[in-house]
Amino acid sequence: MAAALPETECFSFRTHEMRWGGCRPVTSEAWDRAKPVDLAVAARQLGRTLGGRVVAVARRCSHRQPQVLVTYPLVHGAGRGGGPGRCCGSGCDCDSGAERDSGRDLAPSLAPFPTVFWLTCPHVRTAVSSLESHGMIEEMRRRIREDEVFAEEYGEANRRYAAQRGGLLDVADRARLQMGRQVDGQVDGRMDGPGADLLRVISESGVGGIADWAGVRCLHMNVADYMAGNANPVGELCVWRLAEDGTGLECADGRCVPARVAAINAGSNSAKALVADVVERPGRGFGLGSRCRSRTSQGRSSGFGRWLVFRVASGVRITGLGRGLEQTGRLSEDGRAKTVEALDMFAAMARELGATRIWATATAAARRAVELGDDGGVRALK
Incomplete structure (x- = not known):
């Protein structure tokens, strides 16, 4: 002893x-x-x-x-x-x-x-x-x-x-x-x-x-x-x-590195972006409908099904994309210009942070513009 x-x-x-x-x-x-x-x-x-x-x-x-x-x-x-x-x-x-x-x-x-x-x-x-x-x-x-x-x-x-x-x-x-x-x-x-x-x-x-x-x-x-x-x-x-025996203390392929992804959304009043690391949960049995939320040192982290999502960076830019849409039936030129500028800025941020996949979506204002016949204004966002 x-x-x-x-x-x-x-x-x-x-x-x-x-x-x-x-x-x-x-x-x-x-x-x-x-x-x-x-x-x-x-x-x-x-x-x-x-x-x-x-x-x-x-x-x-x-x-x-x-x-x-x-x-x-x-x-x-x-x-x-x-x-x-x-x-x-x-x-x-x-x-x-x-x-x-x-x-x-x-x-x-x-x-x-x-x-x-x-x-x-x-x-x-x-x-x-x-x-x-x-x-x-x-x-x-x-x-x-x-x-x-x-x-x-x-x-x-x-x-x-x-x-x-x-x-x-x-x-x-x-x-x-x-x-x-x-x-x-x-x-x-x-x-x-x-x-x-x-x-x-x-x-x-x-x-x-x-x-x-x-x-x-x-x-x-x-x-x-x-x-x-x-x-x-x-x-x-x-x-x-x-x-x-030729075995070092780490792998060559970085198999444990979380996937880094980004999501960008063009909303009615603002454009938002999230860059996050995604880690698969250990074990099985998590259905796609399962969701949990847990605190992290950088705000809140969401988990969807078998995936845990950890924020790396995020941003918001006021664009006013939907301003005046109901009155004119069209997306404003100023709002479109600010939205495109914000989308480009957020995409560059995501690439600089190493995101390997970037999703971009347009929500309420874009949907309403299509309903009102302004397909061209929505296509301009691309």
Whole structure:
């Protein structure tokens, strides 16, 4: 069993905005804020809804998509079916459940999340699964037993990992776990309650939740730890082995990049444009009639059926296309000119932002103009 960490090695992480306190920050300055579209991409990469709480993106590929996420150590609501589950979905034993047994008496709604650094990149996940299927977990365990220097480096990696994991706990959760047992209705201040057990699991377990720092549970977790910028000899050796086989740490085709599209509408009083990234939901069973709305950092994001839509940019230009239409039966020349100018401007904006497909529509004023016989005025909008 790993020894308890000295007090001077503990970290405190406040408000989940990458502000570390304590003795020495690790690699948090290189972490990136996880945007709603990142979470949608990561869920699609994994093929299922994300469990737990994502704190940051530790590494992105050259296509700017998440490869490694930073996760919060605790899962809230685990007792209601929201437990962490398997983090890599491969043949390793990262979902053995040993950690989740600790602290169960404290609150069935709390469970430790199985990893700090979560490998989501499907290209790397598949490659690492191949290493596992060829026996590299046992090879690493043997290397730790036989190579003293390697074992020392791996022990240091686990010590640092445990400090990072414990440091991610917020003040409220740490206080909750430090609360002693209830004895005759009073709080017993001794740190021997189930909350303390769970806190020790979080603060003393190594990569993948291992209690024995000479063990290896999951290569995916070690590779994720290494790709997040940490010194991890097991993860590093896995990456070297992949490189020897000609496998890099990212794909060539950018398969995870969301489709970027644009929609432009010429309305009666204004022209509007939306440029958005579109991500397919994980799983199936979403009919075309299904619709949901969810908040993003840039206003609101809509989801239609199996697709989630995230705003990149939008614009509105007053044009007055329908002004005077009922009186004259025609679209005004000034309104048409302003509308065409706005459509050209929005199309240029969409192309500059990388939209691969642009839809343009004209609505109420154009329809009414056709009804009144001004087909030529509508065709001029094209």
